[in-house]
Amino acid sequence: MAAFVDIKNVSLRYGPAAGGVLALDDVSLSFERGKFIAVVGPSGCGKSTLLKAIAGLWPTTSGSLRVGDEEVRGPLKIVGMAFQNATLLPWRNTLENVLLPLQVVETHRDHFRRNRRQHEERALALLESVGLADFAEKSVWELSGGMQQRAQLCRALIHEPSLLLLDEPFGALDAFTREELWVVLQRLWLEKKPTVVLVTHDLREALFLADGVHVMSARPGTFVAERRFAAPRPRPLEVIYDHGFVDVVHELRARIDEARSARGAPPRATVGAR
Ligand SMILES: Nc1ncnc2c1ncn2[C@@H]1O[C@H](COP(=O)(O)OP(=O)(O)OP(=O)(O)O)[C@@H](O)[C@H]1O
């Protein structure tokens, strides 16, 4: 099958050629439609930058980046995003937050206005599927952190994107809530099978959810390894305690440590298998 996302020899430099920051260096990665891909690597290596480039939010400096059959030249409309440290808008209730992309993205706006009821029903169904049926009319500050992350997932999915980009979507949560949300995300993915790129520091999260986990070197980021855990889906949460699973997590951790020390990074503080 042809690649849905096809990244070839992409480099991305912020700022001027002299004195700017080279964030990505000769990155290549391609995967088919419907795959779930995870990207891990040391802090500051360029993971969020890669997502910004795929989404068309930041231009690449060289190389080729194609999504579908098109070279990415500007913001993509088929993308759903839940970005690092993203927040819900406090002056909108939960349902209105989920509906936001339909109201602000020009291509959806007209359709939304004409079919508001239908879209609201879809948003409510999504909220129900993540256990937030009773919170649609609640203010954002009445939701716990885990509930807000669930609502953000719904917001990223409301326009049924064929490409879902998730940047540390569960970063700030306790371990139990995070594991619960892995199961939720796995179910949402299995229902519609969007192509997913998940950036995370949590190696178990990456391996549990993804078809393949790609390890980036320290900045300037480039892919240096890939690991997989082959298990049928839906995967029960208990697989994270399997010997095979734990072994691959250790391998991933070792690859990241190598990547860090290869470029003289500071001692491990934030990276590792949580
Ligand atoms: N808008 C920007 N302008 C200039 N430099 C930037 C910009 N955004 C990111 N950078 C730099 O690019 C490099 C990669 O940043 P990026 O945010 O992609 O890292 P990351 O892998 O997502 O890190 P983390 O795991 O901490 O989120 C860093 O050195 C960062 O300082």
Ligand SMILES: [Mg+2]
């Ligand atoms: Mg980041």
